[in-house]
Amino acid sequence: MSQAHVIVHEHPPGMTTGLPPFSVAAKKMAIWLFIIADAATFAACLVVYGFLRNGSASWPRPFHSIVNVAIMTFILLTSSLTMLFGVRAAKVGDKAGALRWTMITAAGGVVFALLHIREWMGLIGEGMTLFHNPGGNPLFGASFFSITGLHLLHVTGGVVALVAVGLRYKNGRYNADDLEVTGLYWHFVDLVWMFVVPFVYLLNLA
């Protein structure tokens, strides 16, 4: 340090030195910022849904069974756990374990997506679409398919990211930190689902 650089410790570290104030590396910082922005996106969608539902006198309640959504929730939560195992394995240097758990997580995502699509097909079979719904306000279909569609898009993207990062981790291009960053995203997708399930499914049980 130079003679002219006298540090007065009256501010948090980043304010007086060149160190990042949060000691969070760029990639992790970026994924957190993305998560914040994405949280705002999902919140906007949920606000739209709540706004319209609250303002409607005839909101439909088309769900007869909770079995499917319960299984989906269980799978997504479990895949978060396996993701944690994967990152932990990578951090302690267990490369094979990390890869295995990552792929198991991705598989969980695939099963979730398949169950979700099956459920969609069922609802579409009952006549519910984006713009139509057999009983009550057509906006149920619109908001249901938009919100779960956006979530499904995130799950699909997550699966692709997990496989891609996992393979690159395997051949050495990516390291444990990259796996952790992908994991953060995957947990966030899980976190969003925790709000989607009660508001979009459970409040609309027949």
Next chain:
Amino acid sequence: MVDAPDVHGTEPAARYSDTIGKYVGVYVCLLILAALQFVIAFMGMDTTAKFARMFFIAVAEAGLALLFFMHLWAEKRGFLLFVVVFTGFVLLAMQYGWTDSDRMEVGAPYTQPKQGVVSQ
């Protein structure tokens, strides 16, 4: 993009000695909370009351996931505060519109008490 070595070298080593047991513990808590939401769905109360309870539980779940699954608890407190305060503020600021939602069925602002809108 080439890898970023974490040159700041300040990753607290303690985080990765997180035990499997801790993860599983949090996971079980999350499962229980999620199950609680399903239970509430079948309880006989009006939609608003259900919503309030489910929302509270969802926030608790999200908190657990953020702190332990996403390791926010192990980051610097400043970072935790930044994420939570900033996101919370933005999400709160989004809630201004609700009074207009209440009026979709009843029209003008103070004409009549809202009926049959929330409690279906």
Next chain:
Amino acid sequence: MHEMASQAHVAHHGPPTSFIRKYIFSLDHKVIGKQYYGLAFISVLIGMFLSWLMRVHLGWTNAKIPGLHLLSPSGAPGDVMTPEYYLQLMTMHATLMVFFVLTTAPFAAFGNYFLPIQVGAEDMPFPHFNMMSFWVTFAGFLALIASFFVGDGPTLGGWTQYAPLSAVGSVAGPGEGMGVVLWAISIGLFCVGQLLGALNFITTTLDMRTKGMSLWRMPMTVWGWFITSVMGLTAFAVLMPACILLILDHVAGTSFFVPSNLVINDQLQPHSGGSTLLWQHLFWFFGHPEVYIAIVPGMGIVSHVLIPNLRRPLLSHRVLIYSFGALAVLSYMVYGHHMFVSGMNPVSSIAFSFPTLIITIPSTIIVLIWLASLYGSRLRINSASLFALGFISMFITGGVSGFFLAQPSLDIMLHATYFVVGHFHMVMAVAAMFGIFAGTYFWFPKMFGRMMDERLGKLHFWLTFVGAYAIFMPFHYLGLAGNIRRYQAFAPDYMQRFIPVHQFITIAALITGAAQLIFVYNLVYSRYRGAPAPENPWEATSLEWSTPSSPPPFDNFGGQLPVVYHDPYQYGIESSTGDYVMQTSPEQIKSVRDEA
């Protein structure tokens, strides 16, 4: 202290070799910054041209504009603008200006070019995202321009695209079908581009600062861009789903924003259950932060340009930074002041009015700091500092009318009039444009290695400054007198009296617009024929003047990252180089205020 631990070398890319890599799909933040500047440049020319057409039509009702039918045969049969075409031009003018000029130039263009240099980084941490950011934005621009040539032209709904007319399709008028969809696609893409940009800006500011570059040692410009990106991060994230829902209303038959039993043009709309106010809530939740996204970078640029010309620091840099922050926080809490006459719950109006009045406090503090710092100084007069002064002038003039509009009771009377048009053009549009000009004159020597012509620059300033007042001050009087905005002709008797004023404004707009050709000429001429720029033409201290060459090499500092020893604004002191000391100079100095 971790020696040399402060550089996160996330972005390593060598010098580009091929033409495409160097100039088109470039990863270099400087090239991307210039690309953004070019995009803003094209957009502003188109936007200005559209405003000319509108002004001529307003001043001389149903005037023939020779050749206009070539632009749109259906919109201007016999070279006379139809009412619908007037609204289409208005919408395109506003959309281009707000998104592709006021957001793009001060934030994305200058931010991309100078933020990494000013914090002492080789590049942004995610150069691929950075490249995508520009090209996604450019795709949005193309989608918007394409709407001129598709179907019955671009949308006529205004840049706010108020539902339900924006959501019901072509029954609502020309351009309300395909035009709106293209508009929504364009803005949705723009949101993605700016999100990617904001990610890069924030991570660069937090993680890529060079050794010694503490947060308090960052120039005001960096603070401006940083705070702007934090706002943009969440504001654009809300506009994007809103655009997607609007598209769904068009193409998938949903009715998020269309209420039940809506009859348009004698046709009952096949929609039900939606809410028109919902769109406004979503849009303005983005829209108000957007106003500050446009102006805060300008404030940073103005401070950064003024200080070297003042040859002394501002009264307080910290208070200025805190005020930027306060603007950002409050910008999320005031958006409803755009909706006072929307039919929103009047209780919300009060809830929005109060923070709106509060937000004038940080704005006033910022202005007072500038004014008090100018007091008694020996300001160096050059094009850049003149435009900085012009920014302050415009911001005050436009800001004062904001006090009136912040109060619902007054706004109800003024909202639909030219008073609002005058207000936002002054405080946001012209002020931000002056910020862009100040930045251009100040940084041109760094970006191109040549000086701009000062005489032409000063001429450009005076014509633009007087012209801007001549155009936008009368708007306030027109508004107070009851001249309704968004009208394409002023048929009612009481508005007939205003037409001479409109003719004056139109002539002023044509002259002021033509004066911008001086700037264009100056820009092009100086790029190739300007006097070679000295290393540090403004005797400024910040890191962009420590690069080995102008323009800087692809890695900014020629392989050797700078080390920072001082606050960015150490002027008015005694040192070996004169009355200032570079941030990179290890020289021990008697510190002035704010040295961290």
